[in-house]
Amino acid sequence: AQSVTQPDIHITVSEGASLELRCNYSYGATPYLFWYVQSPGQGLQLLLKYLSGDTLVQGIKGFEAEFKRSQSSFNLRKPSVHWSDAAEYFCAVSTSGTYKYIFGTGTRLKVLA
């Protein structure tokens, strides 16, 4: 069965430091991969997506993610974190042949001033 794993439940970084959030998926074919961000009390906002082609994708708010087929990973990165990046981040995979998304359990990011 398809699955998405976000191994880090909580991550704390200092403002200005770099960030990497991990995401691993289990899927037989090439998946469609997404990162969403959820601010407190809000819905989910799309940060970026990978559909095909270039394995390094750029998103909004200065985020990027790299698809590594050999590692079944789609890690989210940002070179310099801002206090406003504190939120919960979800990785998701869309499965070919169905309409369903599978979400990871999320990583909550705390940013220290």
Add this chain to the structure above:
Amino acid sequence: NAGVTQTPKFQVLKTGQSMTLQCAQDMNHEYMSWYRQDPGMGLRLIHYSVGAGITDQGEVPNGYNVSRSTTEDFPLRLLSAAPSQTSVYFCASRQTGGEGQPQHFGDGTRLSIL
């Protein structure tokens, strides 16, 4: 465009009561879905619809009903509320035409069952 609109934003129910969570989108999206979000469990799919008159079950459908009479609206009904249904509920929509389409989410309904 309002996007995806969910009402109410907050609701408290007593065990056994029924209620309907409303979801409307103005983007003419064919695909709509309901998720529940619980701590440490991410988002789990309750029901989804690929167009008016077509619905199907997701991962956790028990205790919930849906219908889709129009493209715009996709209400979620709790038949007899139970404390285990205390959660945050999100409605989402997206275009069809490929699984690579991103979903658009509402701001959620925070539901407490006493």
